[in-house]
Amino acid sequence: MMDKFIVLLVALPLLTAFVAQVLSDKLGRRVVILSVAAGTLTFALAVLLLAFKLGGHGASRIVLAPVWGSLLFDPLTLLMAVVISGISLMVHVYSVRYMAEDPGYRRFFVLLDVMTGVLLLTIAAGDLITLLVGWNLIGVVLFFLLNHNSRSLQAYRYGFWSFITYRFGDVPMVLAALLLYRAFGTWSLPDIFQQIAAHPGALTVFGLPLSETVAGLIALSAFARSAQFLLHTWLPYTMDGPTPVSALMHAGIVNAGAFIINRFAPVFVEANGVLHWVFLVGLVTAVIGSVLMLSQNDIKKALGYSTMGQMGFMVMECGVGAFSLAVFHLIAHGLFKGTLFLASGSVIGKARHDDGVPKDDLYTFVIERRPTAYRQPWILMAAITLAVPALVFGLAHWLVTDSSVIEQGAIILLFFGWVTGAQLLFSIHRMDSETPWRLVTLAVFSLTLVVLGYTFISHAFDLFLYPDAQFRARIYAAAGISQSEFYILVGVLTAVIVFGWMLAYRAASYHNERPKQPKRSWLDFYALVSRELYIADVYALLGRWLIGLSARLNLYLRWI
Amino acid sequence: MAILSLLAIGIFLPLFPLSMVWTAFFKYVPWAWLRALILLAWPQIGLTIAFSTHAQLPQWAAGWGLLTAALYALRMLTLRDFSTWIAFIAASAFALLWIGLVNGNSEAVLRFQGLGFSASFIIAAAVVPMLKNRLGAAYGGLHCGMVQRLPRLAGVLVLAVLAATATPLFPSFFALMAVLSEASFMTAVGVLMVWLLWSWAAVRLLQGFLPGVWSRAQTPPDLSLRTTWLSGLGLVTLAGAATVLSSMGFTGGW
Known part of the structure; x- marks a missing residue:
């Protein structure tokens, strides 16, 4: 009986968004009361359901419609639900004052509620179509949240980067869903996992090994979501959105890669070799993310690359088979990165009066670089x-x-x-x-x-x-x-x-403490890193080429 | 006779270069209600001809349909005129129906897919006169900063564009999924690339309307509450109907 409340958990933020939008003219700025109250209720319900699960209730699937529209009541869903609803509540409460003078105050809270609902729908999805719907909508809603400051063309540009990368990540996810559906004739996730366990050597309709192909596609989708190397360029540039959105994104949304790999764990256990690639990609991302972070002189971009490094480490954990550790990492990272973002304003404000750094041993060692004699x-x-x-x-x-x-x-x-x-x-x-x-x-x-x-x-x-x-x-x-x-x-x-x-x-x-002149190769390396390995430039070049081709085609074909 | 049938189908389920008949025709239809009707009827006429003449369709037509879809999706990237944009995305989407047609899908399934695409473009067609009446033209880049000055119209425009570009839970998303579920792996990859281009084109189009600072001295009146409600109701009905029907099994393919 209690497991049916999972439907309410997903529906509550979505209904709140709908009601807040409909009543926004009547309620004015008071819609935030509704929004925060619903956020509190959602979090309380998530905690209650998790407690119920810890009490020993078995996993179940709530089916709302015959073809798609089902939700899972299982440990992964409930754990993630507590994290998402908790972080969302914090962001809601923080935004009440932080966004107070924003002209799009009401719209912001409506979008926050939609985002919470969509995230909860994704983590609770019990079938592939529901999962695709949620997975896809996250990118769309995030795009509008990042562009909340509609005056900024720069915010729009970088919001587009995240949107198109997310949409690119949707492509392998849709392909994986289609392969699974055509192999087993069902969209239901538990049924698919059961079938995969029963037929581990199944082939796709195109003659490829099913588990490996699907696992590879899911991993690729996770890479796009979690800003893995070559699909990472959007992450450090998404700081033009409001701070609460940055907090929500870095604390919750970007962690989706580890979630989806955990969700498809029964596929990954049957896929030989795919996890090795996952490990490798995670390792490269962790190293490159950390190197890029160290070379930034913009603190926000440095934070973005720090998240990239963390995501690399998290994906690497999946690659060595420590799936649940990746979930723990996801939660821990979410909490500390969320705190960093939400506290950034007050830290900057305080630092203007007093940097707060005690002039003790640690200070002289780290800042003044004075080691002991x-x-x-x-x-x-x-x-x-x-x-x-x-x-x-x-x-x-x-x-x-x-x-x-x-x-x-x-x-x-x-x-x-x-x-x-x-x-x-x-x-x-x-x-x-x-x-x-x-x-x-x-x-x-x-x-x-x-x-x-x-x-x-x-x-x-x-x-x-x-x-x-x-x-x-x-x-x-x-x-x-x-x-x-x-x-x-x-x-x-x-x-x-x-x-x-x-x-x-x-x-x-x-060693002699005298500083040495850096070598030429070292300077070249620094130049390469400071331009972020030219990856974004290559993408921009490709984009411009496609747009140029489009314009030439239109001119040649006279716009018909 | 067979060639004539094929040509007729190629016009109504647009295959390049016959697709230019569709785009030229759609652009010059003056009234929104007529455009909506044409959007609904065009692919259905093509399907009626295909099924009533029992035309033998060559296998290459599916590939050509996909190429046509990709061509129009690519061309959409540099479009600023919203009417032409709708004509192009419709050409791109209707061309995808060739995949199911050549693969021998049933008539009902294909009609459902066609309807899914058409229905999603109707709201966009309805937004064109709203833009023209207020801004003088439904043309991106002329007047930026609509979010601040015309928030209701901006909201309806965004949702209409999302509906057109196969965003869940609009009918075009389920129609696209239905097309994909019958396609081979490589064809599915191609269809998804078309989807990616639609999304890119949508963002570029909206960039010409939504962000930035309003540059005109005067601000035209925003949508009335009644029109906003009607538009919203239309969009919600579309999404709701698509969600319910697809979850009950009326999917046009699965």
Whole structure:
């Protein structure tokens, strides 16, 4: 019975948008009361349904019409519903005052409600058509939200970039839906997943392996949504929209890639090799996103590229089979990036009076770049740097799993965690502090706490989203490579990293501090990165060529 | 006789260069109500000729139909005149019906698909005189900043364009899905590229009306509340009918 409320959860924001639009002349600016009240109700309902699910209610599908129009009541839907409705509520409340002087105040809230409803429809979709409807409408509504400031032609231009990339991402999604429909004769997602599990070697009507083809198409669609490399150019330029829209987009909408890969997990477990490509694309995106972020002198673009790097990492997690970890990452990223955007105004306001940076050890080390004159023995520090994070991550993993054999995906993630932990310790070992050991101890303690929290929570997510242990193992297996190749790879990478760290420590201890002139190749690289690898320029060139061709055709054919 | 039938079908289900008959004809029809009628009737006449003459349709016609659709979608990118824009998107959409026609789809299915496309273009045809009466021409780029000065008209224009470019939940979206569900993989990719071009053309067209700063000294009156309600009702009815019918199984293809 309770599961039927999922319909209300999706309908509530959409109905609110409709009523707010219809009554907007009568209610005036008071439509926001309606909008915020409905947002609160939606969030409360989402939490209630999640609690109900945690209480042990099974998954079900609510069918509203015979062909399409069905909603899923399952862990992924409910978890995502709480996140979306929660972030949406925060954005609503924030916008009440932030947008107060905007001439399109009412329109903005109507669009926010439509966006919330469409997002909820997408995550709850129980069939391919409903999913396509929601997936497609997200791009359309986002376009109008980003262009809320209708005076700005620049906002319109960049809104178009996001719209066309989203529409490009819709193409593989539609193709995947058609392939599945033609293979199994149904639009229902649970039925399709059941059929795929029963016929893992099925071919498409065009003779291609079905699971691999569909998984590849879904991954491509996810790449467009989550700004993966080559489909990322829209993300850093979408800052011309109102701040609440940036918050909603970076906290919720852009994370759709991880959601859709999780939704199609039963297809991905049958698709050999696709997850390796997902990993590779995620890795390239994470690296390039981070490099581009570091080279920006515009803080908003830097934030955009930071999101790109995070999305790359999230997709990479999917690529190693850590699907539920990607969902956890999605939520964590959503919360902290949303907070960053929503707090940006007040931070800027306060910084105008006082930068708020304490002139302590950290300040002199990071800002003034004044390392301590006294240095700890570099071999000792390097050993601590490399050993402690490895120990912490190993311990955390051992605590949550009873298996002595660790999945390949988990090892890769531990690997990344280890490098991050080592970086943290490396960056503080030369700080000008009277009590360096206390500082290192505190850092190790913080790292342990973060790692344990991260591991336990992600493990809980694993159990909640994928309660079937066998299925969990199959996801990791689908992302795995042969054991011998894997261990050779890990061995080589470990050796390279350890050697690199040792060199870094040694260089930091003995190297002359005098700055050197950058090399020519380094300057070329900087020029390339500062132009964002010329990718947007290439797209613009292609676009101009197509428009030129269109104009020439029209002239030649006399506009008929 | 067979050639004549084929030529007639090629005019009513526009195949380039016969499609130029359609675009030239549509552009010079003066009244909105007549344009709406023509939009509804044109593909149905083509289908009637095709099914009543039992014409043998060559396989290449499906590919030619797709190329015609792509040609008009590409040409839409640089159109600013809204009337011509509607004529081109209709030519592009109607040409897609060749795919089902050559593949041997049933008459009812194809009529449903044709109706889905036509119905979605009607509101756009109705918006043309609204623009002409207020701005002097339904031409993008002449008067930017409509959102601020004529918000109701801007809203109706946006929804009409969205309906025309196969946005869910309008009938054209389901008609497009029906066309896709019968197409081969490569044809489906082609059809989706046409869809992508429609979307791009829609954004470019709206760019000439919506954003920017209003440049005229005077602002014409916005749509009356009654007209806005009627237009909104028309759009909601279209989307609602398409949603209900398609979810019940009247999809024109699936």
